[in-house]
Structure formats: C-alpha cells, structure tokens
Amino acid sequence: MNAIDLYRWMLTSRLLESALGRKNPRWFSTEGEEATIVGSFAELRAGDVAAPHYRGPFVAYLMRGAEMKRLACQAFGKAHGYAKGRGMPFVGPAGLGFIPWVAGDLGTSLGMATGAALALQRQGQGHACVCSFGDGTSNRGDFHENVNTAAIWKLPIVYVCQNNGWAISQAARTYLPAPIVDRAQGYGIPGVSVDGNDVEAVRDAVAQAIERARTGAGPTLIEARTWRKHGHWANDKTPYRTAIDQPDNPVDPLERMRERLLERGLASQADLDAMHRHIEAEVHEAVEYALNQSDAGPAELGADEVFATAARA
Numbered sequence: 001m002n003a004i005d006l007y008r009w010m011l012t013s014r015l016l017e018s019a020l021g022r023k024n025p026r027w028f029s030t031e032g033e034e035a036t037i038v039g040s041f042a043e044l045r046a047g048d049v050a051a052p053h054y055r056g057p058f059v060a061y062l063m064r065g066a067e068m069k070r071l072a073c074q075a076f077g078k079a080h081g082y083a084k085g086r087g088m089p090f091v092g093p094a095g096l097g098f099i100p101w102v103a104g105d106l107g108t109s110l111g112m113a114t115g116a117a118l119a120l121q122r123q124g125q126g127h128a129c130v131c132s133f134g135d136g137t138s139n140r141g142d143f144h145e146n147v148n149t150a151a152i153w154k155l156p157i158v159y160v161c162q163n164n165g166w167a168i169s170q171a172a173r174t175y176l177p178a179p180i181v182d183r184a185q186g187y188g189i190p191g192v193s194v195d196g197n198d199v200e201a202v203r204d205a206v207a208q209a210i211e212r213a214r215t216g217a218g219p220t221l222i223e224a225r226t227w228r229k230h231g232h233w234a235n236d237k238t239p240y241r242t243a244i245d246q247p248d249n250p251v252d253p254l255e256r257m258r259e260r261l262l263e264r265g266l267a268s269q270a271d272l273d274a275m276h277r278h279i280e281a282e283v284h285e286a287v288e289y290a291l292n293q294s295d296a297g298p299a300e301l302g303a304d305e306v307f308a309t310a311a312r313a
C-alpha cells in the first residue's frame with residue numbers, strides 16, 4: 001500500500017475512533033496505535049485471512065471493504081450492526097476474510113487464526129494469515145500453544161504483537177520480564193522488533209513476514225512497540241498512570257506520516273486538509289446514521305433462539 005493510502009487509513013481510524021469514543025464511554029479507543037494496525041493489514045490480498053486485535057479492528061475491516069455505517073451501528077449496539085448489535089461493539093463483518101470476534105476471551109483469536117493458517121496451508125494457494133494481539137494477551141497460554149504449533153507445522157501466519165504498554169490499568173513492565181520478540185527464539189522462528197509508530201516500517205516488516213509465510217517457510221513473530229494515547233476505554237481517566245509509565249516522547253504516527261508526505265512532495269497541505277474534511281464528513285454521516293437507528297431488540301438479540309415458546313394447556 002502506498003504512503004498516501006497508509007496515511008488516509010490512519011486518519012480514518014483516528015477520526016472514526018475519536019467520534020465513537022465521544023458517544024460511547026465504553027469504546028476501546030485505538031488512538032496512538034494507528035500505524036501498527038494499518039501497517040499490519042496493509043499488504044493482505046484477497047484470499048488471505050486477517051485476525052485483528054480487538055483494539056482497532058474497525059480500520060482493518062474498512063480496508064477490506066466493510067461499511068462504516070454498519071460498523072458504527074455495531075459500536076452502539078444497534079440492530080443494523082454487523083452482529084445485529086449483539087456481543088462486542090467491535091465485531092465486524094463475516095465474509096471479508098476476517099476471524100470474527102465472537103467472544104470477549106482474549107487469546108482465543110490466536111487459536112482461530114492458527115487454525116485458519118492450517119486451512120490455508122492445506123489449500124496450497126499461497127495465502128497467509130495475519131493475527132494481531134496485545135501485549136497483555138501475549139501472556140495467555142493460547143499464545144504459546146499456537147506459536148509453537150505454527151512453528152512446528154510451518155504454518156503461513158504472521159503474529160503481530162501490538163504492544164501499547166498496558167493491559168487495562170497494569171503497566172507492561174510489571175508483567176513482561178523480557179521483550180516479547182525474544183520469545184521467537186524459543187520457537188525457532190524469526191522475531192522482528194519494529195517501531196510501531198512508523199506505519200511504513202510496520203508495513204515493510206509485515207510484508208516480509210507474509211512473503212516468508214507464502215513460500216512455506218513458516219511463521220514470524222513481530223513486536224510493534226506503540227502507545228495507548230488514552231485510557232483503556234473512552235471514559236477511563238487513567239488515575240493509575242504514573243510519570244514512570246508515560247512514554248518520554250510519544251510519537252504521533254499521523255503527524256510523522258503527514259510530515260513525510262509533505263517533505264516528499266507526495267501531497268500539499270491543501271490536499272491533506274481536503275482529505276481531512278472529506279473523512280470527517282464521512283465519519284459524521286456514519287455516526288449520525290447509527291445514532292438514529294433502532295437499538296437491537298429481542299429479535300436481533302436472539303430471544304427466539306434462546307427461549308422456546310411455552311406450550312399452553
């Protein structure tokens with residue numbers, strides 16, 4: 001994906017996520033982490049499988065053709081959401097090559113993604129799976145079982161740890177004794193550490209790992225070091241965050257990319273302003289549309305799937 005499109009998707013994510021967070025206090029904002037997410041899913045082709053982390057999948061869905069209005073509906077529990085407003089607010093479309101978030105259990109998506117990679121290997125068409133997950137999730141047993149299995153069977157999968165330094169209110173320094181990327185050595189696979197605030201660096205690292213997967217050489221573990229700009233969810237005021245846990249100089253991935261585009265002459269300030277206005281209008285329309293939709297009612301919530309109609313004497 002070219003530099004302009006990478007920036008466009010990061011900006012889409014930033015504007016959409018901040019708008020959703022303003023309306024839903026329990027929205028899990030992705031702000032700050034856009035470069036890691038967009039870079040992770042930028043090089044997938046049709047037929048590949050994507051299993052994005054729960055924080056930030058909306059932009060990954062959009063990059064593969066999802067409708068913003070339906071995503072906004074899901075975020076607000078509306079009947080027109082991709083999962084009819086059921087389950088998690090970040091559930092996305094079926095049928096676009098995603099591993100759906102069917103439950104809130106962190107780590108289970110690694111098992112589904114690894115299983116999908118096994119299916120892709122058996123189909124033998126050179127397709128690959130990219131699976132992202134958080135640093136907290138990396139401490140689940142699922143991580144170890146699945147990376148080990150993928151390494152043994154040389155499955156076509158790329159594991160990207162979206163390391164934002166936090167698991168809710170717990171700082172990663174309290175639960176990670178060593179860099180996550182170092183674990184790769186224990187499974188005999190390549191481990192790549194990348195600046196997760198540099199979208200081009202993430203895209204390139206993941207592209208190389210995808211190529212490796214396509215050729216049958218097996219999985220790669222990538223650790224993308226990024227930062228969580230806000231709290232765990234929109235109304236989290238982060239009273240637990242101390243000075244020691246603040247990144248010294250957090251790099252805003254959007255500002256960095258905007259400067260690069262201008263420096264390289266790929267866009268003018270006027271072009272970028274126009275892009276901003278265009279996406280802002282699209283986001284506004286999607287959010288207003290969703291807010292005016294009906295909430296998921298008993299039919300959408302599956303009351304008829306759970307309760308049998310009582311037989312009357």
Ligand SMILES: Cc1ncc(C[n+]2csc(CCOP(=O)(O)OP(=O)(O)O)c2C)c(N)n1
Pocket residue numbers: 055104105106107133134135136137138164166167168
């Ligand atoms: C198995 C499991 N344990 C605990 C939780 C509760 N929980 C929800 S989000 C979260 C933090 C996860 O941290 P990380 O994987 O680093 O992702 P981040 O929220 O930082 O993006 C936790 C512990 C859960 N959903 N599933």
